[in-house]
Amino acid sequence: MQAKIIAIVARDRNNIIGANNDLPWRLSSDLKRFKALTMGKPMIMGRKTWDSIGRPLPGREIIVLTRDTLFHAEGAHLAATPAQALATAQRLAKMMQTDEIIIAGGGDIFRAFLDYTDRIEITEVALDTDGDARFPDLDLSQWEKIHHELPARGPKDDADFHYVTLERRRKL
Ligand SMILES: NC(=O)c1ccc[n+]([C@@H]2O[C@H](COP(=O)([O-])OP(=O)(O)OC[C@H]3O[C@@H](n4cnc5c(N)ncnc54)[C@H](OP(=O)(O)O)[C@@H]3O)[C@@H](O)[C@H]2O)c1
Incomplete structure (x- = not known):
């Protein structure tokens, strides 16, 4: 069975996800969640995010x-095309005995894999930041909100935030 493709992103109110090749905020709680959601799984990321x-x-x-x-x-691991990255990720998912592949960004990579993505785990950050990397605009007719969570803001979190899970609507 093919592993599912899960994008994980934190974005501000205007879809900004990065500034100067860094995150525009510090959200310790969200980093912990990212770790929990990605542990034991293959992750695809762009060279700039890797840097x-x-x-x-x-x-x-x-x-x-x-x-x-x-x-x-x-x-x-390196990949020269999205198809090559997916093939490597599927092979690694089998080895790691997981049924999920993580798309970890940044903007270019979220865009390149959007059509393959089955689920999006979004951290909606309650900020308006100045940034240069964006999450792609979503056609909401294609996505169903299946989970919504309002976590408590911790002392090491720069802003309020909430979690939303979107799943791709299946064609009938
Ligand atoms: N908030 C979040 O959830 C989140 C998550 C991840 C990253 N970020 C932020 O996003 C920003 C980085 O995003 P970005 O869009 O600038 O860069 P990126 O997506 O991380 O990486 C872009 C690079 O990936 C490679 N690439 C892109 N498309 C490719 C393709 N079709 N085939 C082969 N290689 C391809 C190219 O590398 P080469 O130039 O080497 O060819 C390109 O320069 C940073 O600010 C980072 O902190 C935010």
């Missing part, structure tokens, strides 16, 4: 998308 993290993430296998054939990412 901003700067290291492998324990317990996860990272596939870095880049067109640079000379690029080297210590401790990660």
Whole structure:
């Protein structure tokens, strides 16, 4: 069976997800949730997001998308096209005995994989930030909200936020 494709994103009120190759906010609670949602799974990310993290993430296998054939990412897999990234991710998912592949961003990568994405885990951040990376606009007729959660804001969270899970509507 093919693993499902799950995008995980934190976005502000205007769909901004990044600024100067970093996150525009610090949300410790959300980072903990990201870790829990991704542990034991293959993750696909863009080269710029890989650069901003700067290291492998324990317990996860990272596939870095880049067109640079000379690029080297210590401790990660490389892919030159979205199709190649998905093939590697499916193979790793079998090895890791998981039925989920994570699309971890950034903007280019969320866009490139949107048509393949089965579910989106969104952290809606209650901020209006200035940024240069955006999550793609969603056609909401294609997505159904299946979960909504209002977590408590912790002391290390820059803003209020809530979690929304969208699932792709199946064609009848
Ligand atoms: N808030 C969130 O949830 C979240 C999550 C992740 C990242 N971010 C933020 O998003 C920003 C980065 O996003 P971004 O859109 O600038 O960059 P990105 O998506 O992380 O990476 C873009 C790079 O991926 C490679 N790439 C893109 N499409 C490709 C394709 N079709 N085939 C092969 N390679 C491809 C290219 O690498 P080469 O240039 O090497 O060829 C491209 O420059 C940062 O600010 C980061 O902090 C936010």
